[in-house]
Amino acid sequence: MLMPGLIIExxxxxxxxxxxxxxTITEPGQISQWFADRxxxxxxxxxxxxxxxxxxxxxxxxxxVDPPTRFSFRWNHPAGEEPAAGxxxxxxxxxxxxxxxxxxxxxxxxxxxxxxxPDAEKQRYADEHQGGWxxxxxxxxxxxxxxRPG
Amino acid sequence: MTxxxxxxxxxxxxxxxxxQVLDLLVTNGGVSASWLAGRVPFSRQAVAKHLxxxxxxxLVSRRKQGREVLYQVEARRLDQAAQAMAELAxxxxxxxxxxKRLAEAxxxxxxxxxxxxx
Numbered sequence: 001m002l003m004p005g006l007i008i009e010x011x012x013x014x015x016x017x018x019x020x021x022x023x024t025i026t027e028p029g030q031i032s033q034w035f036a037d038r039x040x041x042x043x044x045x046x047x048x049x050x051x052x053x054x055x056x057x058x059x060x061x062x063x064x065v066d067p068p069t070r071f072s073f074r075w076n077h078p079a080g081e082e083p084a085a086g087x088x089x090x091x092x093x094x095x096x097x098x099x100x101x102x103x104x105x106x107x108x109x110x111x112x113x114x115x116x117x118p119d120a121e122k123q124r125y126a127d128e129h130q131g132g133w134x135x136x137x138x139x140x141x142x143x144x145x146x147x148r149p150g
Numbered sequence: 151m152t153x154x155x156x157x158x159x160x161x162x163x164x165x166x167x168x169x170q171v172l173d174l175l176v177t178n179g180g181v182s183a184s185w186l187a188g189r190v191p192f193s194r195q196a197v198a199k200h201l202x203x204x205x206x207x208x209l210v211s212r213r214k215q216g217r218e219v220l221y222q223v224e225a226r227r228l229d230q231a232a233q234a235m236a237e238l239a240x241x242x243x244x245x246x247x248x249x250k251r252l253a254e255a256x257x258x259x260x261x262x263x264x265x266x267x268x
Contacts, residue, residue, distance in 0.1 A: 008235075008238050008239055008242060010239060010242040010243055010246055011246070012243075012246040012247065012249070012250050013250075014249070014250045014253050014254060015254050015257070016253040016254050016256065016257035017257065020253050020256050020257045020260070021249065021253045023256070024249050024252045024253040024256065025249055030252060033248065033252055034245055034248035034249050034252055035245055035248075101257070103253075105246060105249060105250075107242055107245075107246060109238075109242065
């Protein structure tokens, strides 16, 4: 499912040091415990891998590996094509240490068009509109339900 | 929803101006393009273009009332979009929760091992 323009942004606070969280999200043996059922992946920039989810699976291409704070990959590109900006979704993990034993883990999944934007612009867009994407749609849907008679 | 309609849908909503139009339509029901143009900081032509894009995704529909064309939000389509979005967000929440559990367990384990070694 390719969704240009879509951004999903979620985060979690973890009571563990940043290197432990880094290993959890980048070691294939660990990835298979929280993400895909089967993972074939070398965590190196440009590496092609594969992830299986139930009876569905697809290729992934690693983009950024910057231990222990940044890891990103592309997926959901059309079969037979090289994933690149424009045909795939980018998943970016950002790890921020908060003291010695606590880490903020943030994930942003976005469609291609934002990728080409300067970081500052992307951040502004995210701040203004995307933190509340789900809320925006949900709010509209709720409002609409109230307005509908019956 | 097929992948293709999703494409069009998310691209349509990704634009802040179109979200503004959508917002006005939800709050005010059936209104004309001129009415909308009087309430947004962009031109009548821009409003017309945004309405075309929104109509194409099925989020907005039009009806004629007398000499006027009125636009309204298609509630079902909007519900679908909201649900699809919430599902994707929930999926990431579950994954992040799993990472949290794994990392915290690994950390607790290594602290224990260190403690035993000392």
